[in-house]
Amino acid sequence: MSVYPPEPWRVKMVEPLRTTTREDREAALLAAGWNPCLLRSEDVYVDLFTDSGTNAMSDRQWSALMRGDEAYAGARSFYVFEQAVRAFYGYEHVIPVHQGRGGENILSRCLIRPGTHMPGNMYFPSTRAHQELNGATFHDVIVDEAHDPSSEHPFKGNVDLAKLRAVIARFGAESIPYVSLAATVNMAGGQPISVENLTETCALAHAHGIPVFLDTARAVENAWLVKQREPGRARSTVAEILRALCAPTDGAVMSAKKDSLANIGGWLALRDPALADQARGLALLYEGLHTYGGMAGRDMEAIAVGIAESVEENHIRARVAQVDYLATRLCRAGVPIVRPAGGHCVCVDAAAALPHVPRPEFPGQTLACAVYLEAGVRGVERGAVSAGRDPETGENRLPRLELLRLAIPRRVYTRAHMDLVADGVIAVHRDRDRIRCGLRFTCEPGQLRFFQARFEPTSGTTIFG
Known part of the structure; x- marks a missing residue:
């Protein structure tokens, strides 16, 4: 039987469950x-x-809820939230959204045009839906092992670089708005991508002028699996590996309802200031002001604490x-x-x-x-x-x-x-x-x-x- 460590928490409140026949x-x-x-x-x-959104928040998160600044514009809680994303994920421009698919919608509307093509390491339903609704065609460039349930490949989320090169050669770099990657890959069973493969994928895309955006909803879990499986990473902290996963990418979409241990919320994080300005404009239309993005201040406070707890x-x-x-x-x-x-x-x-x-x-x-x-x-x-x-x-x-x-x-x-x-x-x-x-x-x-x-x-x- 696999090792089952004692839970690193104790119960302070219970929710009764109903038994059924x-x-x-x-x-x-x-x-x-x-x-x-x-x-x-x-x-x-x-x-x-x-x-997603079904996590139990900690006493520190519940305490943070009470600090929420509910000002419509420029709430203090936004800047606490922004600093946490910058510190642990490394992106400069942080745009809050009500949940991950809000960020998917904004990114897709910013960059995708009819007739374009979207390579990715396996689809996720909401991600592909946003891409297709904006006129793109999805192309799966994940390694073949990801489609084999019995394969013990340690990084079934990896991109097959030959497949990505073939998509670029067939359709042209100008027809590819960006490469859409996930860490981990949900539809493959939560399978990780290695830091090495992600870095190589970004280098290939960037050589053709194509940006790369990462779904980081479960990137902390990806970082832990990298620590266990990728040569040379065992001595790194999870926080260090998380930064290494994000470092070569041009931005990220995040559902804070996963790794960040919250019940609602997310963000779109970007490096390009011009793209960030465009995204903020769409956030105003679809999410809310760029300093709350559909979240209450208390939610942003809880997420900021959850981000730090997630890498413990x-x-x-x-x-x-x-x-x-x-x-x-x-x-x-x-x-x-x-x-x-x-x-x-x-x-x-x-x-x-x-x-x-x-x-x-x-x-x-x-x-x-x-x-x-x-x-x-x-x-x-x-x-x-x-x-x-x-x-x-x-x-x-x-x-x-x-x-x-x-x-x-x-x-x-x-x-x-x-x-x-x-x-x-x-x-x-x-x-x-x-x-x-x-x-x-x-x-x-x-x-x-x-x-x-x-x-x-x-x-x-x-x-x-």
């Missing part, structure tokens, strides 16, 4: 249209739908170890998962777990429903439902990875909760032959459909035989 969960899932996203939170016992070695060690513990339990029970374990989630390979469910019947969504019914645990599909439809053909995209993602909130659940999750997933896998069919849409939104779509079994009234 199988009959309760069946009724709730039916009302939700076989989409766990549409469940009410009180019907979920352990909620691993996302690690005891915190990030325990956070990633909890993920690895769950992954190890599932792996030893024969549940097919994405290996190696990432920084924020464990992903079950739903295509391998349910080979008898055809890909057009959404094995990932089907498995998510089965796990909820078994254990009251909510995960999220990361496969064909999340990938959406091809805008040209209208056909469902069928990515090579068809996953059930179990994203673990920070400082929320204990080892006992992880054991409950593991027992539930293992039970579903043991009885997987009882799942006799998949799901089909009854309601399909045009964008980010996994959030609001509704489904029904493709045969009868239940997925079980």
Whole structure:
């Protein structure tokens, strides 16, 4: 069994959880249209739908909330927030936004034009949606190992430089607004990119006059995995590695709801002062004044504290170890998962777990429903439902990875909760032959459909035989 260090915190306040029966969960899932996203939170016992905004804040963060300056313009809290981003991430120009996708929207509107092309180390649904809505076509330039759940490659978030060169050669540098990178790569299972590869990718892009922007939502987790896996980095602090990841890039989009241990907020950070001025103008339209960006002053204070706490070695060690513990339990029970374990989630390979469910019947969504019914645990599909439809053909995209993602909130659940999750997933896998069919849409939104779509079994009234 992997090492499970004692949690580096103690409980000062509790939120009661409601236990439910199988009959309760069946009724709730039916009302939700076989989409766990549409469940009410009180019907979920352990909620691993996302690690975004679901963190437990520390006593220091709660104390910081009371210091919030709620002035509309020039609030003191903004400058505390700005200084924290500058100190730990190294970017000069900091534009607050209500959450990460607010920054994605602004950056896309600033730089993307119809007919352009966006290389990236695997897509993320909201990122690609912003890029496509502004007229770009996404091109995946991640290493092939990222699409292989069984590969033990330590840096499955790395860019394949040959693929990036091919995109530049085919479309021309002038048709590429920027290279869009993530650290870690969510859709690959929280897989990291190495500092060496990120630096080489930036050098290649910059040689062609192409900027590089980094999604840093989980870059602290990426930094910890670099410390464990990349030669020559073991003696570096997580804070030093975080700065090294950001250093070669031209800016970053951040959802502070992840690594920064907050419940809301984010930022767009830039090096180019002219681009920063343009982005501030759009922030005024879509987010709020450039010194609050859709956040209250108290949120900016809490984020500033969370940024500093996020790089504390005891915190990030325990956070990633909890993920690895769950992954190890599932792996030893024969549940097919994405290996190696990432920084924020464990992903079950739903295509391998349910080979008898055809890909057009959404094995990932089907498995998510089965796990909820078994254990009251909510995960999220990361496969064909999340990938959406091809805008040209209208056909469902069928990515090579068809996953059930179990994203673990920070400082929320204990080892006992992880054991409950593991027992539930293992039970579903043991009885997987009882799942006799998949799901089909009854309601399909045009964008980010996994959030609001509704489904029904493709045969009868239940997925079980």
